[in-house]
Amino acid sequence: MIKxxxxxxxxxxxxxxxxxxxxxxxxxxxxxxxxxxxxxxAGKSSLLRCINLLERPTSGQIKVDxxxxxxxxxxxLRLARLKIGMIFQHFYLISQKTVFDxxxxxxxAANVPANRIKGRVEELLEMVGLADKKxxxxxxxxxxxxxxxxxxRALANNPKVLLCDEATSALDPTTxxxxxxLLKKINKExxxxxxxxxxxxxxxxxxxxxxxxxxxxxxxxxxxxxDIFANPQTELTNEFIESVVxxxxxxxxxxxxxxxxxxVIFKGKIAxxxxxxxxxxxxxxxxxxxxxxxxxxQEIPLGIFxxxxxxxxxxxxxxxxxxxxxxxxxxxxxxxx
Ligand SMILES: Nc1ncnc2c1ncn2[C@@H]1O[C@H](COP(=O)(O)OP(=O)(O)OP(=O)(O)O)[C@@H](O)[C@H]1O
Numbered sequence: 001m002i003k004x005x006x007x008x009x010x011x012x013x014x015x016x017x018x019x020x021x022x023x024x025x026x027x028x029x030x031x032x033x034x035x036x037x038x039x040x041x042a043g044k045s046s047l048l049r050c051i052n053l054l055e056r057p058t059s060g061q062i063k064v065d066x067x068x069x070x071x072x073x074x075x076x077l078r079l080a081r082l083k084i085g086m087i088f089q090h091f092y093l094i095s096q097k098t099v100f101d102x103x104x105x106x107x108x109a110a111n112v113p114a115n116r117i118k119g120r121v122e123e124l125l126e127m128v129g130l131a132d133k134k135x136x137x138x139x140x141x142x143x144x145x146x147x148x149x150x151x152x153r154a155l156a157n158n159p160k161v162l163l164c165d166e167a168t169s170a171l172d173p174t175t176x177x178x179x180x181x182l183l184k185k186i187n188k189e190x191x192x193x194x195x196x197x198x199x200x201x202x203x204x205x206x207x208x209x210x211x212x213x214x215x216x217x218x219x220x221x222x223x224x225x226x227d228i229f230a231n232p233q234t235e236l237t238n239e240f241i242e243s244v245v246x247x248x249x250x251x252x253x254x255x256x257x258x259x260x261x262x263x264v265i266f267k268g269k270i271a272x273x274x275x276x277x278x279x280x281x282x283x284x285x286x287x288x289x290x291x292x293x294x295x296x297x298q299e300i301p302l303g304i305f306x307x308x309x310x311x312x313x314x315x316x317x318x319x320x321x322x323x324x325x326x327x328x329x330x331x332x333x334x335x336x337x
Contacts, residue, residue, distance in 0.1 A: 001030035007060030009046045020046030022217030033194045035204035038214035044197035052084040085154030089166035091146040093138040100134040106156040124152040144175035164196035201240045259310040261334040266303035283319040285311035
């Protein structure tokens with residue numbers, strides 16, 4: 001659906017050249033909700049804006065639905081862009097126009113015949129849950145409602161892709177949840193591929209299927225959200241995960257442990273089964289739980305437990321083998337066997 005190949009965006013500034021995006025290649029499949037995460041300055045906006053050519057890449061290629069956007073100009077580019085909707089952190093609604101006219105504006109710009117505009121705007125307002133707000137002005141709306149207008153406007157011309165630029169970063173947690181479930185509904189019902197950038201890992205955990213982590217203009221890790229949560233490969237990814245799933249154990253507790261400390265990760269349905277209690281029954285070991293949680297990522301459980309094991313060496317080894325045969329991962333994180 002979206003193929004990005006060796007994309008770079010270099011800005012010329014008074015202080016010299018700044019690499020916004022540095023040789024990024026990514027493939028985003030049709031129907032996915034794809035999250036791009038990174039701290040401020042990592043290059044997320046630059047990359048997202050290159051996807052619809054709001055920024056022209058310095059080099060590299062972007063194919064959307066087989067069309068190489070970088071080769072298009074003028075009217076061809078304008079038509080291709082109609083198939084890519086975009087929403088923004090600060091909404092960018094026209095304050096002098098009503099909700100209805102803000103959405104109609106997109107349709108008029110795409111030369112939709114006047115007699116089809118009213119019906120289409122009403123359909124869009126219905127979809128985003130704002131049918132009763134069509135005659136009000138943006139200043140009379142809450143942040144969440146403004147974003148709903150932004151979404152309706154972005155969907156007006158039936159795009160195949162929706163780009164979301166920090167779409168929930170200006171919203172409170174409850175409103176964020178409602179906007180994320182609207183995006184999920186749009187993805188499911190309209191089969192629109194969604195690419196979102198965010199610095200909030202909970203957004204990715206909530207709705208994305210796959211994700212990339214960016215640092216200094218580069219993608220440093222990429223894959224299924226579930227796999228990345230279960231097995232992060234870089235320190236930065238770990239940091240982002242720990243912003244939503246804390247594994248921190250106070251040093252004073254760790255120092256009081258005498259047995260090996262193990263981290264056990266169960267993936268999928270198995271996460272909710274009683275493997276640890278079976279293990280404790282079968283082996284002559286005792287387990288001192290230091291941390292335990294079952295996270296649900298796209299409704300699939302991911303169980304993470306940290307515990308101190310006490311007992312004879314052979315019994316502990318046997319118990320770890322028992323879990324290893326059933327769990328996805330066992331890691332001794334402190335104290336040898
Ligand atoms: N128009 C521009 N002119 C010059 N440099 C720019 C421009 N836009 C972005 N940059 C630089 O490119 C790098 C990546 O910025 P970008 O905004 O893409 O990152 P980001 O991850 O989206 O950060 P943020 O969340 O703060 O927007 C930064 O070093 C930034 O200063």
